[in-house]
Amino acid sequence: MAPTTPATTVWDTKTQQFHGGQEWQFIDNFVEDFSVTTNGLGLPKKALQAARDSLDISHHYPAADQEPAKTNLAKFYAPDGFESVHERLLLGNGASELIDLVTRAAPEGPWKPGPWTVQYKEYERSAIALGRKVLAPKDATPASLTCIVNPNNPTGDYMNIEALKKYIEETVADNTDVMVDESMQPWHSPSFRSDSLISQPTWIANLFQTRGIAVYLIHSWTKLWSCTGLRLGSLVCPTVAHCTALKKVQVPWSVNVPALAFLQVVTSSDEQPFLDETWAVTTPWRTYTVDALTTLGQHVNSGKGWTITGEPFLSWVWIDMHDAEVAAQAVELAKRAGVPVRSGVPGYACHTCVRAAVRKPELVDKLVRAWQPLVKA
Known part of the structure; x- marks a missing residue:
């Protein structure tokens, strides 16, 4: 059974610094945590x-x-x-x-x-x-x-x-x-x-x-x-x-x-294959993520598009959606779909930005589908 404590009460905002990686435990339909910058391969076995x-x-x-x-x-x-x-x-x-x-x-x-x-x-x-x-x-x-x-x-x-x-x-x-x-x-x-x-x-x-x-x-x-x-x-x-x-x-x-x-x-050498796979898949996974989100962003904000930054080897993307309302909607839609992302508001005060982890293409597709309502007719 999922905890009943609201995610917003996990952090004591008077004494603690907000951090991603908490909401997953409060989402009944949780699929993948895009709010953290961890390795998309998961734990080395x-x-x-x-x-x-x-x-x-x-x-x-x-x-x-x-x-x-x-x-x-x-x-x-x-x-x-x-x-x-x-x-x-x-x-x-x-x-x-x-x-x-x-x-x-x-x-x-x-x-x-x-x-x-x-x-x-x-x-x-x-x-x-x-x-x-x-x-x-x-x-x-x-x-x-x-x-x-x-x-x-x-x-x-x-x-x-x-x-x-x-x-x-x-x-x-x-x-x-x-x-x-x-x-x-x-x-x-x-x-x-x-x-x-x-x-x-x-x-x-x-x-x-x-x-x-x-x-x-x-x-x-x-x-x-x-x-x-x-x-x-x-x-x-x-x-x-x-x-x-x-x-x-x-x-x-x-x-x-x-x-x-x-x-x-x-x-140890026992987990060298894990590192080799990390270096092999992260950049193409990130490229897939950037391409998919760039394409989606072109249909949001009256065609203004989204700006995505970060080195190709990194395990996340930083997305400036250039609209605070759109960014807030994106955070909420991702949460509802079980694929929470990191809002740029708490801590960073970047109201138009969202951070999303690099994950397998099939999981990225779920995030993109969750954000389809952002596209305005």
């Missing part, structure tokens, strides 16, 4: 089985050193030099815990996102909760903590590695901290590491030594491996000393037994 099997030992505490899952993740990050990553690596209860941890430890002063005006809100929520002044992305005032989501959620904007480094070098003040969220970057390609900050340990070390800029690399692994309910995040610190300082104040046992078992297997 072998890693899921490992998590299930681990329930048999859940009467024991998780490993205090988080091994062997932590070593496996370090090897996933850097197959040819994992030791350096391992000693600077922290695991957490999703990225949210680690975002909050760094926000608490960063130098006192303002917080700034960058460079996009719309960005994943958890960083801002944490900054506000800790009393930091929030600066606009283009504000020239030096920020004590800068947070960059790359690829950017929800807009899908992306800086390659050289553009990202240049942005940090030119806009971040000396003796401050930077968090770079690359949660969606592994979708890039099988060679994603070469376009990630994980490939830049020397640059990160030099930046801290010469200018005192501490660069933290954040990943929420719940999207790539579609395990949002297990809560898995990681943080690669700029130095071992930074990692040690954060570990001292991190809440113990923040990653549970099933999550560690899942991580141990999903980062």
Whole structure:
């Protein structure tokens, strides 16, 4: 039986930040959740089985050193030099815990996102909760903590590695901290590491030594491996000393037994076929989604069409429908059809925009059919 609590009451809007992925449990005819940016392939089967099997030992505490899952993740990050990553690596209860941890430890002063005006809100929520002044992305005032989501959620904007480094070098003040969220970057390609900050340990070390800029690399692994309910995040610190300082104040046992078992297997060669399939299908699925929605949008808003943004490799599309009423109708129609999408209103204040996940073409067709009433005769 579906819960009777209205979806609108799930979030305490006075204290919490709205996030997608809640409405599915209140929809009697639920088909697919388009409101989240998770992998369209779903959960990797072998890693899921490992998590299930681990329930048999859940009467024991998780490993205090988080091994062997932590070593496996370090090897996933850097197959040819994992030791350096391992000693600077922290695991957490999703990225949210680690975002909050760094926000608490960063130098006192303002917080700034960058460079996009719309960005994943958890960083801002944490900054506000800790009393930091929030600066606009283009504000020239030096920020004590800068947070960059790359690829950017929800807009899908992306800086390659050289553009990202240049942005940090030119806009971040000396003796401050930077968090770079690359949660969606592994979708890039099988060679994603070469376009990630994980490939830049020397640059990160030099930046801290010469200018005192501490660069933290954040990943929420719940999207790539579609395990949002297990809560898995990681943080690669700029130095071992930074990692040690954060570990001292991190809440113990923040990653549970099933999550560690899942991580141990999903980062092993056993689940390489899952990643290979992800890289093989996501771009064509997204192309199908963009083409279908572009065609539909041409028949809405008196032919004005819809603007769809984001890199081809990403697991979602950001749709500007150029009409707040149409966007609101689209959100409601999708919910009624059992294929909920993410409204651009809560958190982002983008009243004409909607975010939709990339899914199999047959599921995209269901979303398109749900939106057919938007077409005016």
